[in-house]
Amino acid sequence: MALWDKKVLCGFMFLLTGAVSQHVIYPGPVCGVKGSTVTLLCTFTPVKTVTEDGREVLVEINRVVWCQNHEICQTTTPSVYDNKLLYNHINNPRYRYLGDTKGNCSLQISDLKEEDDATLRFRMEDEKKLSFYTGQPGVKVTVVDATQMKIRSSRDGEFKRGEAVTLTCTTECTFHQLEVTWFRDGHALPYTGPSLHLSPLKAEDSGNYTCGLKNNVGKLSEPFSLNVEAGEEEQSTQAGVPVTLIVGVVVGVLLALCTLILVLCIIRRKRAADKNQSAVREEAGPKPDVSSNIQQGGANGTEDDVSYDPIQFKARGQARPAKDDVSYAPIQFKARSQARPVEEADDAVIYSSVVGRG
Template sequence: MEPKSSWCFMFLLAGAVSQRVIYSDPVCGVRGSTVTLLCTFTPDTVTQGGREVLVEIIRVIWCQNHPICQGVTPTVYDNKIQNNPNNPRYRYLGDTKGNCTLQISGLKEEDEATLRFRMEDEKKLSVYTNTTGVRVTVVDGTQMKILSSRDGELERGEAVTLTCTTECTFHQLEVTWFRDGHALPDTGPSLHLSPLKAEDSGNYTCDLKNTVGTISHPFSLNVEAGEEEQSTSTEQSTSTGGVDTLLAVRLLLFSLHTVLIIIVASIVIRRTCVCKKAEQPPDVTEEL
């Protein structure tokens, strides 16, 4: 028997029952973001030399909306096409051994589809496509929400992490954070505040930059003042009250002093005028 016929015969004895492909759950992504389709596969096994060995896979394919990715079906990735020139946004992160993970960047409306993976050996005797596939949904925008790493009241000096999240993936899209409507310098999906200060209190929101309709509902953060801060605040209040009282007393005394000076000055002026009038000689009229 020729070697080729012998290999085919052994493959048939082994049976095509062990091959399989496992996909990730359906994926939802915001337009412009990057999503990753997790995938693993197991080739068939054949008996060679009295032991089970995996069939060598030489071709891996991903296609859209086709049940088995066969024939002239347009593919989004095919390792037999050098550099995958037709779909540069589709990047294969897997191999030909068991990892079939695919990454899609810069999501567009045309990427919304059911994608399936196909594997082939050299002689195309061990070929398999899991028809279930993985569904990719693309949305223009989805409202974000903020989750906190801490529940309950927060005190000065503690730490908390706020996370901006949504049901759809927004990987590689910039997140903008706001406190009371004012933009913060942080741009990551998580905002870490430590150590907390009283001025960290406020209403926080997050949004996807350059994406419409994604701003979150406000998340209220209230930082309670510690004992030391409360004591300092009381002292400052007492000190301020004392200063205000002293200032009022000084103003009153100054006013009274000014009024007294005016009264004394008026008396002096009046007496001076009376004295001058008394010193003047009486008028003498000569008789003609």
């Protein structure tokens, strides 16, 4: 073999070895809905060393690039992301690099637009460009309109109370991330994400479900009808009102009636007690006025109404006459000028006897 043929064979083997030792792994074709966010999961493997001037030199990747619809993404090729921003490139703010310079080349695209529908490729380089590589064939990103969204169920058939079901908001193609708002009968639900898990199912979970992008709820999917069979407890309703609600209302009414009856009994007893006290006062009558009786008796001179002076009884040594109604009023007795004729005669005899003995 000629010397020139040997050099060509060695160069070809070197390129083949380099191509085999470094590579990029892309995800499959990615489909995204307008306005949503997709993530391109990507990994790369660079060469460890290269031969320079007959000696091996360690290689360290310091530049990573993503470009659209270009085979090698080099020099002045427009890129959507470049960590070195060479050639006055400006990174697209909707493209966010999630990787590094060691082996992760993942890229996230937010707020998808029609211009994002393209084939993207990843390129890596070292500082001296001793090693550089653009991964093939790249990843195809397809952007679709939101009207193509629809809901799929994890199971078919009838849904019974207590079971579980997962509803997935999807399109004709596959997507990685989708900020979704869920609706039931036109009312927003407090759930986000491509999947809605319902467990355990209840009768109130029945309805027409739709899904739409969180930032574009004007375009919703076709409705998905979910009918959940009611259990025994939920079947026992009257005019669409649950039994528990009816029982609660009945108990409340009964408590209110019992309270009212108790209050009426208390009021009735109080009134009866007040009536009895009034009757007792009427039977007892008014209290007699002792002072008026004494004065009236003194004026009329009757024997029953007499006022005695206790001092005079002690002086005479006579016993106090037994009278039915006797009132002692020494002050009133002295104030009256009327004399008792019988007792004065007796007193005169006693006093005269005492004088005669002296």
